[in-house]
Amino acid sequence: MKNYKQLYIIIGFLLLSSMTSCEKLIEVDLPANQIASDQVFVDVQTADAVLAGLYSGLRDNSPFAGDQSGKLLGLYTDDLDFYSTTATNGLPEIAKNLQDDSNASIYTDWSTAYKQIYVANTILEGIDQSQSIAEVDRNRIKGEALLVRSILLLYLQQVYGDIPYPLTTNYQVNQYISKTTAVQVLVQLTTDLKASVNLLSDTYRNAERIFPNRKMAELLLAKVYMLEGKWTEAEVLLKGIIQSPLYQFQTDVTKVFLKSGTHILWQLKPKNSGDATKESGTYYFVNAAPSNIALSTDLVSSFSSTDLRKQNWIATVTVNGTSWHRCEKYKNRTANTTEYSIITRLEEVYLLLAEALVQQDKIEGALPYVNKTRERASLLPLEMPLTKENALKEIGFENRREFFTEMGHRFFDLKRTGKLDATLQNKPNWKSYHRFWPIPQKDILLNVNLKPQNEGY
Template structure:
């Protein structure tokens, strides 16, 4: 991992300039090797300000920002095609499976993740040292920071494999940290998420669900269990989320991306009032050929003609006799009052539960959860007989239709069920080692303990 020099020690907290003037930051002298976080967290207001800075960082510059992993991994798999002939940001290489360890977009993906992990660690250290904040607030702040750090580390583990599992702001540790085996990362994530669950509450601390709750941490733990093949434990967590009175399945296709829906588990509010989500702008083009990305033909053809998602979530653009499709899940590019960027929604829980049940050969029960999104989209429900392999293939296909351009879903879903190679091998230059991205070269040069580089790079 990159060495964060002393001026970076409080950088995480300087993210607070995105917040309102009533949220204060206490200035402290730079420490020799770690943040003096006991001085920062003198009251709950400053601690919450730091936590708000972490959420702002997720929204503005992280894999969970609306303009980052959805586009990167959509291009990397088969949901997006790339059209720019002048781009120098690393996206052309990613779309053609020609990325290397100097790719600019991969470095951004890696480094922004670890910057937010660093901020989460600073919050965890600060709240641990604070003596003046109530136990209830300490639990809430620690639970949220742990959950966010876990979400970022889980993303990195899936994209890069063995990764540094950083739990400190001490740069003397971070500058020489070694990688943790990907299986051990999952074990550590399980423990961190269990602790987060024990600290958080089900009820949201904001009615707009812009801060995570216990159920969001449970969803992340269920994802870890799925990766470990712990189907029964994952099933219990996912059913608990579905049965919670906090959530209700959204049956109106036109309201899925409305910020007020009770199907939303967690969403990020745009920086300024009236701003559109990043997703609403990054995929938009009109009255011309696409200058950057468009939905792939394979994705468009994955929909039945009668599928309402094709009607409401994508838009055809015809120019000089050629038609492309753009993603249009988020529609308000300006004067936005109804849309926030959704990180997790109930439909994901339904499809993960269907997958968990199929893995246990409970196919009949799984069909109920698989058919919910199909029926809302106006397509016929699936029925028995259906083999386990057929059911898994249908779940992967339904995930593609439901979550295209959302947070890299296609990549993670295919990889989780072992179908990444067989599904993406038709792409130019695809090789089996592409299941992982390379660790950025410049971080390996700074810290040789990150060696060996991932296979193939």
């Protein structure tokens, strides 16, 4: 993790200059179009500029960028296959479970997350010290920064296990920071997300839902509760989201990935007007064998031929009698005016609630929630009698068919339900310790307190 002694805001771009080294920041004078960080939180406009930089970082270079975690974790599990024979970016090793602590893609995944966590901490420190910004704006800014930091740390905890949990921008602290146990990370996330819930409003501050609200914080808190086996607490939060007048279930499978949907909890806007989502390019190939990524046969075969998601979200490419399949969720690759990258949508809330209810042996009460996505896809609804084991299995199937290539859903669902090892044991080179990725060697060399390395690496 890089640390910085001073942060600048480029006013013309409203973004953080967070890629410059500590030494260079000290050596150079402030350019005329920049202001020092201790001046940023004097008014809400400059504070919001820093916050805008945080969201830009999420969109462009973080695990929540549309071309990052969905691809990495899709290859790592069983939803994607990798075809390049010349790639040196670490993806071939991830797809074959041969990754090590020098893997380039894993280092990018880890380091980009911590860069955005640093930016979030900058905002939290600055807003806490501000005396001139109105309380309502301070609460909103702090609540959003806590939420973004939390979603990144939850991702890191699930992928890497015990992780550093930085709460400051002080480089003297961060350069020697130790790991926090996975259990304690969840405890701290509960505290942070409860604070975010109390600070944020249900009302979106932008009609396009490109900034998260209180309900998004409640969803993250429900996810933490489910990882801790607190099913009742999760049920209350998830039902509150579903019952909110802000959200309506999208009943048309062809409209799920349109930015205007009221089933969307949070999405990220492309950088420029007309830009395609990163997802639309990442999974696209046409009229030739894939040279990079394609949907796995195992994934495609999990759909029935009548499933409308297979018909609308998957395209088949056949060359010389051989067929491959690509993801077609986001369809606009040029002049895009209708699609943003969705981070979370209501369908996830329905399936999480179904899972939480089944875990409490409320199987009959869970079925309407899992049947929502099934019936929209023209599948027959699940009916009683259904055992707890089979109900959880069906929810797992539905999660896979609904969320393939979306933000690593398959990986997180399998981990949460304890099925990662059993599901992937037939993958080449799979070992039980692969439930976590290695901490990048570069950071361990810089900070020995990150030892011990994760098991197996």
